[in-house]
Amino acid sequence: MLCHCQSLQPFAACCAPYLNRELSGQLAPTPLALMRSRYSAFVLGNGDYLLATWHPDTQGSLTSEELTEHGLNCQWLGLNIIFTRIEADGIHGVVEFKVRYREQGRVVLLHEQSYFERVAGRWLYRDGLINPPKIGANQPCPCGVTQHHIPKKYKHCCAKR
Incomplete structure (x- = not known):
């Protein structure tokens, strides 16, 4: 079975080891891997994983049950990664994505730039910016790739993805 996160990898080799951490001992090694595994957790209604990977400073009063219910009450239609970047400090990361899901009969498009922080060696979802500003075609790519020490447009x- 292919992974729910649409990586085109088998679920057992992609998100499953992170979702079953108590069995595998594996943590998501990057913000992108955490983002993908959190999407899979929403699809599967795994509120425990979602809460465990949410930064305690920003999770507020969310409960595992609420996250499970939200995941199971939606039909998840797809995840599209726009770009991902780990900051030079190695502690902060960004993943911009679009996700489509059906809830109460209507299709929703969520476009978010998510911010992640590495705490005690594990990446956690901190918060996100919904509908981030558009990137101009001639602006430097937010992923930070350079060519000959010059930021790529x-x-x-990433616009080619």
Whole structure:
């Protein structure tokens, strides 16, 4: 079975080891891997994993039950990663994505730029910016890729995905 996160990898080799951490001992090694595994957790209604990977400073009064219910009450239609970046400090990361899901009969498109922080060696979802500003084609790509020490333009990098 292919992974729910649409990585085109088998679920057992992609998100499953992170979702079953008590069996595998594996933590998501990057913000992108955490983002993908959190999407899979929503699809599967795994509120425990979602809460465990949410930064305690920003999770507020969310409960595992609420997250499980939200995941199971939606039909998840797809995840599209726009870009991902780990900051030079190695502690902060960003993943911009679009996700489509059906809830109460209507299709919702969520476009978010999510922020992650590494705490005690594990990546945690901190918060996100819904509908982030558009990136101009000639602006430097937010993923941070350079060519000959010059930032690549967005149109020649992540916009091609």
